[in-house]
Amino acid sequence: MELPYAEPYKIKMTEPIRPSTRAEREQWIREAKYNLFKLRSEQVTIDLLTDSGTGSMSDRQWAAMMTGDESYAGASSYFRLKEMVGKLFDMPYFLPTHQGRAAENVLFSAILKEGDIVPGNSHFDTTKGHIEFRRCHAVDCTIDAAADTQLEIPFKGEMDLGKLEKILKENPKEKIPCVVLTITNNTAGGQPVSMRNIRETSELCHRYGVPVLFDSARFAENAYFIKTREEGYADKSIKEIVREIYSYADMMTISAKKDGVVNMGGFVAMHSEELYRKVMQYSIMFEGYLTYGGMSGRDMDALAVGLDENTEFAQLDARIRQVKLLGDLLDDYGVPYQRPAGGHAIFIDAKKILPNLPKEEFIAQTLGIELYLEAGIRGVEIGSILADRDPETHENRYPKLELLRLAIPRRVYTDNHIRVIAAACRNIYERRESITSGYKITFETPILRHFTVELEPVKK
Structure with missing residues (x-):
């Protein structure tokens, strides 16, 4: 008999989970103005809000934190990282x-100017927010297949080279400070990009004299x-x-809270010394001195180990097996999601579950x-x-996909938790026809509204 799969680690410490009743949850979500971000952590049984900074660090990482050098300048922790x-x-x-949005802030402060165009394969929320905050234009060039x-297909997050070249042809390179390639493509469902597409995107951009920025969270x-999945x-x-x-x-920019498996941290890196000298003034202004930049020494040491371990x-x-397990269970129950299962999350297709809910009532949020x-x-x-309003027309933007992301923290939940998640999704799917109304916005901010938005149920 072939032995079943077992995780390549054992658990050293646990944290209790507080169960709750439906009546309690109804009260808590009402008090949170129907914004899941505003719930207190103890009001949540299984937290799949994000995999960012929520992973469980290894014993080597915890040990490395004890060697952290907290010197203001020239810390040995910086040089190890x-x-x-x-x-x-x-x-x-x-x-x-x-963190990652700080990396975007210091880099974009140096290279973006009002009116610039930044093509990419589905910019994620903070990336688009930083671009549009500077009155620039984020243009999505993801392949059309991602919307189905x-x-x-094995690489569903790729850049559409035809779409990208059209933008590069029609605009002077001075108007395009960079092209953003996001790996994996979070907005499209945690979908990967092939090496072929990475190489061809880079070659195309360099042919037009435009640099390539990798958004590297995953x-x-x-x-x-x-x-x-890729031959060779x-x-x-x-x-x-x-x-x-x-x-x-x-x-590159990176939120190291994902594949670096730390609770806080990120960085920006580059080949050009000239660009580095432009960016470092913003790093000092917004983050801190060059050799800590918003991170403690102990966090830099934990990140150095995390990067080493998580590239094994x-x-x-x-x-990724645990993410796939959730996808396989949802297949058994008939619950539609962005296929194939992504690297960090399952993205439930809310439009297919609630097809009769109007888009104005925020299908995925419902x-x-x-x-x-x-x-x-x-x-x-x-x-x-999450798509925010169009910065020029101020009308709501309605993307092709309405997805509910269930992001799995690294080394935090067991397969039994995954089975609970799948069963809960099945229960909702089986009673989906009873969900006949959604929500309307009562408060929002101009950019990145999803973090603080307030809602109320639509009464019919």
Whole structure:
């Protein structure tokens, strides 16, 4: 008999989960103005809001924190992290930041000016927010196949080279400070990008004299999919694949709270010394001195170890197997999601579950509230609320996809938790016809409204 799969780690510490009743959850979500972000953590049974900073660190990472050097300038922790960044990404110029959006802030402050165009494969929320805050234009060039949630192709998050070249042809390179390639493509459902597409995107951009920026939050998961799905990479290590990926990049930003498996941290890195000198003034202004940039020494040491550990196949395999388990269970129950299962999350197709709900009533948010009421499970809407309003017309933007993202924290929940999540989704799917109304906005901010938006039920 072939032995079943077992995770390549054992659990050393646990944290209690407080169960709740439906009546309690109804009161709590009402008090939170129907915004899942505003729930207190103890009001949540299984928290799938994000995999960002919510993973469980290893014993090596905790041990590394004890060696953290908290010197203001020239800390040894900085140089250990810099060495790891050099080994993995071959980027000689590097600035730590407290998280990914901070990395975007310091970089975009240096390279974006009003009216610029920034093409990409589905910019995620903070990326688009930083671009539009500067009165620039984020243009989505994701392949059309990403909008068909039931289509199964191995690399569904790719850049459409035809769409991208049209923009590069029609605009002077001075108007396009960079092209953003997001790996994996979060907005499209945690879908990966092939090495072929990475290489061809880079070649196309360089042909037009435009640099390429990699949004790298889940770079290791993308490398895993290249190894397991793309011809010619099965015998390469994750670290070898990562090195090749970044040979096609001019610069990178990263929220290290994902594939770095730390609670806080990020960085911006690049090949150009000239660009580094432009960016570092904003790093000092917004983040801190060059050798800590918003991170403590202990966090930099934990990140250096996390980057090393999480670019090994076994760790990634265990993590992505758990996401796939949720997808397989949803297949058994007939619940539609963005196929194939992504690297960090399952993205439930809210439009297919609630087809009669009008888009103006925020379909994915409605489904997210239903899941919380059903079982205390917190996901996040990737749909019309997250899409914000058009900065020029101020009309709501309604994307092709209305998705409820269930992001699985690394090494936090067991497979039994995954089974509870799947069963709760099944219960909602079976009573979907009883969900006949959604929500309307009573308060919102101009940018990144989904974090603080307030809603109330639509009465019919």
